[in-house]
Amino acid sequence: MLHRLKLSIKRILGQRIIGRIIGQIRGKKDLLELNFEDQKLINSIRKNKLTYLTIRKLVNLAKSCHLIEEKGLPGVFLEAGCALGGSSILIASLKAKERPLFVYDVFGMIPPPTKEDTKEVHERYRTIAEGKSQGLDGDKYYGYEENLYEVVQSNLKEFGVSCEEQNVLLVQGLVGLVGLVGRSRYRGEKAGLVAE
Numbered sequence: 001m002l003h004r005l006k007l008s009i010k011r012i013l014g015q016r017i018i019g020r021i022i023g024q025i026r027g028k029k030d031l032l033e034l035n036f037e038d039q040k041l042i043n044s045i046r047k048n049k050l051t052y053l054t055i056r057k058l059v060n061l062a063k064s065c066h067l068i069e070e071k072g073l074p075g076v077f078l079e080a081g082c083a084l085g086g087s088s089i090l091i092a093s094l095k096a097k098e099r100p101l102f103v104y105d106v107f108g109m110i111p112p113p114t115k116e117d118t119k120e121v122h123e124r125y126r127t128i129a130e131g132k133s134q135g136l137d138g139d140k141y142y143g144y145e146e147n148l149y150e151v152v153q154s155n156l157k158e159f160g161v162s163c164e165e166q167n168v169l170l171v172q173g174l175v176g177l178v179g180l181v182g183r184s185r186y187r188g189e190k191a192g193l194v195a196e
């Protein structure tokens, strides 16, 4: 019985490691689809441990930003949850500077999960709430930073993003889905999020 349990654990761990390696190889290949500047930016964001997103997700995000700007689509960017600001840096750097980017976050401890969330999410939250979570590559977990708002501001600045000049707005508060609300002062925008 114990032997079988050990084998299952080994198999799951093995699959996870293999999955991670395959993900990294795929990510590197995806990265080559971007121009050199974007590759450099993504590599630097990751090297500075500012994002939890995989390379593949970052590449998709970069491609979406370019597509939106190339097609001249109307609207704003709205990010729900930035942690240390890695994905915000990417969006802010690739979007047209006139187009606003709203970054919503509590800028503190991640809010507790709801009953709709999975058992794993609840377990993960327990670890975080008990102060036992670690950040990326053994860094301090971002949720334990006392001044996360300032940390994110400074991360953006380090990457040459000026919030004023590039229309980036950090909105602190607990975000809830409210369905579509009325048009805001940004023409054409319809927001589905509110921060309390």
Ligand SMILES: C[S@@+](CC[C@H](N)C(=O)[O-])C[C@H]1O[C@@H](n2cnc3c(N)ncnc32)[C@H](O)[C@@H]1O
Pocket: 050, 051, 052, 053, 080, 081, 082, 083, 084, 085, 086, 087, 088, 104, 105, 106, 107, 108, 109, 110, 111, 173, 174, 175, 176
């Ligand atoms: C997975 S992290 C975001 C990762 C980030 N985009 C990156 O590049 O690494 C999720 C973030 O959303 C925030 N968050 C989760 N639920 C929230 C809510 N209801 N209101 C505000 N912020 C929330 C968390 O505190 C955390 O900073």
